[in-house]
Amino acid sequence: MRIDVISIFPDYLAPLELSLTGKAMAAGLLDVGIHDLRDWTNDRHRTVDDTPYGGGAGMVMKPEPWAQALTDVADLAGRADLAGASDLAGSSDDTQAPTASGTDAAEAGEKPVLIVPSPAGAPFTQADARRLAGRSHLVFACGRYEGIDQRVIDWAGGDFEVELVSIGDYVLNGGEVAALVIIEAVARLIPGFMGNPESLVEESYEDGLLEYPVYTKPADWRGHEVPEVLLSGNHAAIARWRRDQRLIRTQRTRPDLLADLPDEALDARDWQV
Numbered sequence: 202m203r204i205d206v207i208s209i210f211p212d213y214l215a216p217l218e219l220s221l222t223g224k225a226m227a228a229g230l231l232d233v234g235i236h237d238l239r240d241w242t243n244d245r246h247r248t249v250d251d252t253p254y255g256g257g258a259g260m261v262m263k264p265e266p267w268a269q270a271l272t273d274v275a276d277l278a279g280r281a282d283l284a285g286a287s288d289l290a291g292s293s294d295d296t297q298a299p300t301a302s303g304t305d306a307a308e309a310g311e312k313p314v315l316i317v318p319s320p321a322g323a324p325f326t327q328a329d330a331r332r333l334a335g336r337s338h339l340v341f342a343c344g345r346y347e348g349i350d351q352r353v354i355d356w357a358g359g360d361f362e363v364e365l366v367s368i369g370d371y372v373l374n375g376g377e378v379a380a381l382v383i384i385e386a387v388a389r390l391i392p393g394f395m396g397n398p399e400s401l402v403e404e405s406y407e408d409g410l411l412e413y414p415v416y417t418k419p420a421d422w423r424g425h426e427v428p429e430v431l432l433s434g435n436h437a438a439i440a441r442w443r444r445d446q447r448l449i450r451t452q453r454t455r456p457d458l459l460a461d462l463p464d465e466a467l468d469a470r471d472w473q474v
């Protein structure tokens with residue numbers, strides 16, 4: 202998979218080089234290009250914003266730099282000679298060979314997905330992460346100010362599959378944090394990304410239930426003891442206890458998730474809180 206991120210604060214995306222994402226890049230599972238939108242401006246002040254038509258507070262991001270940046274970045278999956286890409290770990294120069302997936306996708310005519318974090322976006326879910334993990338080229342447009350001129354979104358539909366997404370019902374100052382969240386949620390689902398794929402199976406939101414509580418040594422910590430069943434060695438009882446804990450936790454914290462589950466998933470046994 203290739204991921205490109207365009208932002209006026211490219212350093213915001215530096216955390217992608219850490220931990221698993223960094224390892225995935227080094228392993229060639231993931232190619233990440235971080236781009237400064239100002240590289241596609243033509244004036245001395247590298248201007249990316251202007252006052253809003255119709256008046257109102259704040260500034261709006263100009264369309265032309267975005268259109269030029271997106272056009273160049275869309276080609277990246279198929280070409281390695283484009284300047285402006287400050288590719289992260291695993292390939293610091295611009296001559297990085299395009300990833301097979303990226304090239305194949307471009308040749309196969311698969312459009313890159315343009316993900317535009319926005320307060321007006323559709324809620325981003327685990328199902329979206331799973332879906333996007335199957336794509337070859339994701340491009341993130343990280344806006345700032347009052348947002349990006351709407352005509353960019355309308356224009357981009359020709360070369361991209363455009364998705365406006367929101368990571369939650371709270372207000373951020375820009376799209377970079379959302380891009381980091383979405384990239385982490387997606388990248389960890391790329392085959393080979395997580396050391397132990399088993400750890401992806403019983404996860405919150407994967408099957409509609411929150412995960413069970415976890416414990417480690419010591420068995421008695423400041424008078425708080427580990428539930429006895431977990432020390433019993435009875436794997437069937439442990440599995441049943443964990444399942445019950447997931448149901449109890451979900452009912453307490455996210456009853457809305459229970460409503461979406463098929464009856465057979467709710468287990469006839471007595472687990473109600």
Ligand SMILES: CC(C)N1CCN(Cc2ccc(Cn3ccc4ccc(-c5n[nH]c(N)c5C#N)cc43)cc2)CC1
Nearest residue numbers: 318319344345347367368369371372373374375376379
């Ligand atoms: C002046 C007056 C009337 N109002 C002023 C606030 N306006 C809404 C408004 C609010 C903040 C921003 C800042 N911003 C710029 C790009 C950008 C991308 C994502 C997000 C974002 N916020 N929350 C999320 N879950 C997000 C995601 N994903 C925020 C972004 C942009 C726009 C509405 C108008």
